[in-house]
Amino acid sequence: MGHRVDHEYDYLFKIVLIGDSGVGKSNILSMFTRNEFCLESKSTIGVEFATRTLQVDGKTVKAQIWDTAGQERYRAITSAYYRGAVGALLVYDITKRQTFDNVQRWLRELRDHADSNIVIMMAGNKSDLKHLRAVQEEDGHALAEKEGLSFLETSALEGTNIEKAFQTILTEIYHIISKKALAAQEAAATSTVPGQGTTINVADASGNTSKGCCST
Amino acid sequence: MLKKGKLKLPDGLGILVPGFDHKEEENGGSEPIFESGEELEIMEPNGVELGRKENEYEFDDLGVNDRVGDKVDAFRTRKRPDKDRSGQVSVMDVIAADERRSDLEYEFSQKEINLEKVKRIASMGVPDGVGLRATAWKLLLCYLSPSRNAWEKELTENRQKYAKLKEELLLSPSAYTRVRADAMISAELSREGDVAGPLKRQGISHGDHPLSVGKASAWDHYFKHTEIAEQIDRDLQRTHPDMKFFSGKSSFSKKNREAMRNILLLFAKLNPAICYVQGMNEVLAPIFYVFSTDTDEQNALNAEADSFSCFVRLLSDSVDHFCQQLDNSPVGILSTLSRLAKLLKENDEELWKHLEFTTQVKPQFYAFRWITLLLSQEFNFQSILRIWDSLLSNPFGVQDMLLRICCAMLLCMKSRLLSGDFAANLRLLQHYPDINIEHLLRVAQDLNADTSSYSLSM
DSSP states (O other): OOSOOOSSOSEEEEEEEEESTTSSHHHHHHHHHHSOOOTTOOOOOSEEEEEEEEEETTEEEEEEEEEEOOSGGGHHHHGGGGTTOOEEEEEEETTOHHHHHTHHHHHHHHHHHSOTTOEEEEEEEOTTOGGGOOSOHHHHHHHHHHHTOEEEEOBTTTTBTHHHHHHHHHHHHHHHHHHHHHHHHHTTTTOSSOOOHHHHHHHTTOOOOOSOOOOO | OTTTTOSOOOOSSSOOOSSOSOHHHHTTOOOOTTOOGGGGGGOOTTSOOOOSTHHHHHTTTTTOHHHHHHHHHHHHHTOOGGGOSOHHHHHHHHHHHHHHHHHHHHHHHSSBOOHHHHHHHHTTOOOSSSSHHHHHHHHHTTSSOSBGGGHHHHHHHHHHHHHHHHHHHHSOHHHHHHHHHHHHHHHHHTTTTOSOSSOOSTTOOGGGOTTOOOTTOHHHHHHHHHHHHHHHHHHHHTSSTTOTTTSSSOHHHHHHHHHHHHHHHHHHHHOTTTOOOTTHHHHHHHHHHHHHTOSSHHHHHTHHHHHHHHHHHHHTTTGGGGOGGGTTSTTSHHHHHHHHHHHHHHHOHHHHHIIIIISOOOHHHHHHHHHHTTTTTTSOHHHHHHHHHHHHHOTTOHHHHHHHHHHHHHHTTHHHHHHOOHHHHHHHHHTOOOOOHHHHHHHHHTOOOOHHHHHHHO
16 A cells, blocks of 8 residues: 555545455445446456545545455455455345354464454345344444444445444544554654554554545 | 445545546547447536446447447447547548458458467458457457368367256256166166175265265265355446346346356366356356357357366466466466566556556555456446457467556556556546557557566566
8 A cells, every 4th residue: 555645635545445255345335436336347456446535533534545356266365455454345145144153264264374363344244134034233333343343234235234334444544543653652662663563554544634535 | 236336436535537638649649449438428517426327328239249330330420529529530440440340351251360460460450240259359369270171070079068067067966866777777777686785875975965075076076066156146247237138137148148157167166276266257257248249149158168168268378367376476367466576567667657656556555456356346347348458369378468568557547547546546546547548458458568588587
């Protein structure tokens, strides 16, 4: 994330979207960043990228979201995409048990490639397809609790909880950041170099708010 | 459909005017014959582009060949005004295309076809709608030999081979053994009392029950096969969702998807080290479409078998890009990506620096898909076919031309890229704007690269 800052926001947070193929990651992304749902979108090859700027606790936060391909082959390449990510939305499909069973594999993937402090939200997507439900909401809650993740059931098609899912992640990240900043201030005399990778990434992205926000 | 214009809505950061940021380069370009310029008409006044809408009517009823030409004519009348600056050029292009058509027709009627000549003509674009492209591609992929008299025999043999492979590899174990058992029973009946002991039940051994978990179990393979089949089906549903040929509930599109599914499954089975990788569906689509819409009925009916062979041939020099184990090897995708960076550096160091260092837009963020899918997801379908004419007819091979075009895609967006930041540039390159394809191909062709040593050294 060491690219040029365009000074339109206070913070820039990189979020990755992960989960099995076909669970609806790309539609969650397009719903969140463009308010669009596409019933027959193309499969994602490699990685796709979108941004949206929004308010979190009175601060302007630019969310830079990376949508990755679901298939195993693309993970080797995508591991580079985890670099600098401070949040992850781990998506499964409530109508496909297998995609829920694979959540553990994705968590392992995050542990291997992402920063250990990454904020993870698990999303059981396609909640509109109630008649096809194969994963109970309680099962989602139980797993989330066990793994220490936030959890929501979402529907990209109906727009349910999409906003809330990202807001939750971004707010949580922001709180961690501000807490760390505070702690750093208090310990200012002891060290000038922050120790955590995450903090650096986020801190060097903060700029001033001179222009208006750039996205819907 | 919900999808109108969903693919390319920029949120104001990036795409400005989706025409040509490189007017100075454009001026040299002549009008492409089959350019679909209508997309400008669906622009919002604020410059927001409504996506790849053109395909929605462009290919409404493809498969009916004689109508394609009409549609193309309709396009011509709808050209964007700013590019219609010289009607004469268009007329000349029409004449040139017609010349290529008659040249190819003549060439294909010869006993011994001059492949070099076919390459030369095809590199300028195979005319649409008259069934020439299918034959041209089959020749360019060496699926058909230059001896016309051998075609019938070659095709028959290949199609039979395909049918046999399909029977052996794509039926479920019980279905397959049932077929085999039927054959066996009739054979055994003639040798009565030969074998004592229990009756064979459809040839399934005790170790090969559906509930058996043994690794060598035919059922184990079959279940794995089912998993792959599901992935393929998911992707086929999402292959050119804007074209009725591939998408929708019609029996026509279902039949097409089924044929493509067979091809991809069979490829996966025959290449277990690579199996099926998402995106292969996109690579197969142009081939299968072109062969299915061949005006020769017999060829169209056998599109599945022919597409399989040509798909294998096409992938033969780029299949390593799909293979994770080879990512860091000299034949893997990362090495190809760095070749692209090198090519850009050689041709435009300023742009290369800007992308590589100033904005840090790495090739793996955008060109990974360009290269693995042979650009089959970046343009409208008609443009993809045109680009593939050039890829397949390039004397230095598909990969050489592919990298040239990728590099040209960057050069053609130079001014926008130079003024863009990371986000804007990435968005621009991941949603590449509509562009004059003939111009793009000319830039690619004129690139400064010693292609012979270039491809040899790699």
